Amino acid sequence: MEETMSIKELFQTLKKRIWLIALVTIIAAIISAVVSFFVLTPVYESKTQILVNQAKSDQQLYNAAEVQTNIQLINTYNVIIKSPAILDKVKNELNLDRTVEELNGQVTVSSAKDSQVVEITVQDSSPHVAAQIANKTAEVFQKQISKIMKIDNVSVLSKAEVKGDVYPVKPHPLLNIAIAIVIGLIFGVGLAVLLEYLDNTVKTEQDIENILELPVMGVITNIKEVPKATNVTARAPLNTRASQRGETYGS
Structure with missing residues (x-):
């Protein structure tokens, strides 16, 4: 076989081994x-x-500076929410049978x-546990942030709920399966x-022409094996054998 394979040879190969490709897929x-x-x-998943x-003050309206300050604090809050100071309390209050590190991996x-x-x-593997962890994390964070940063500007906007049929x-x-089919085909x-x-190996006359680059002059077909003859013992008729015995006795 040549070192390179043409498009025609490639399609011939795929056609010849289509059963293998289908089986692997x-x-x-x-x-x-x-x-x-x-x-x-x-x-x-629950959110x-x-x-x-x-922040609580005597002013009734927001101003741009305070809003910008709150937005800047969000990056800090994101880190605090996943810190052991918050998740350890969540773990203890919900009596979770997992470490704080494992709980940290569940929270985003x-x-x-x-x-x-x-x-x-x-x-979480349970939709109800996922909702409990989400709500408890928000609740604990809301309580602890005033102690950690001496501010009180966090409120729960919406709680996690499990409604009707939930899907993983x-x-x-x-x-x-679709990805597996593509990988299987490849x-x-x-x-x-x-x-x-x-x-x-050489299987057809086409293989000979491809390898030797010579035309095929003729093809010898397969000759079926002739079945062996069955040994048959010839026996004379009864009357013949009787007459022979009579002749013998009369002599």
């Missing part, structure tokens, strides 16, 4: 489906929002640009091309 899809539906634990508002804090709203997102945010079985095509490249 099906196996990859089945494995992905089994892992997604039966191995991976579903993870649910709560807190508002960084104006984010805020939109130039917004005073901070969103606390929690992921991960895994995504259909997406995983791997199957690569395997088919590799096997064709390593195959140096």
Whole structure:
């Protein structure tokens, strides 16, 4: 086989080994489906929002300087929310059987640009536990921030709730299966091309022409093996044998 493969040869290879490509793709899809539906634990997500508002004062209206100050404080709040000072109290009050480090990995804090709203997102294998952690984190933070920074400008904007049917945010079985099919196709095509490249056997007259670059003058077809003859013992008829015995006795 030549070092390089033309487009025509590539399509011929894929056509010849289409069964292998299909088999690899099906196996990859089945494995992905089994892992997604039966191995991976579903993870649910719950969110709560807190508002960084104006600090308590005698003024009735917000001014631009105070709003900007509150926005700048949000970056600091994002760090404090995920600190052990907050999460350790959340863990103890909810009696969670996990470490503060594990709880930290479940909590995500984010805020939109130039917004005073901070969103606390929690992921857990139970939607109810995720909602409890989100609400408790916001509650503890609201109480502790006045002690930590000597300010009181945080209020809970919306609480996390579990309503009706909830669906996990991960895994995504259909997406995983689709990705597995694509990977299976790529791997199957690569395997088919590799096997064709390593195959140096001669199977057809076309292979001879490709390797030797000589025309084929003729082809000897396969000759079926002739079945062996069955040994048959010839026996004379009864009357013949009787007459022979009579002649023998009469002599």
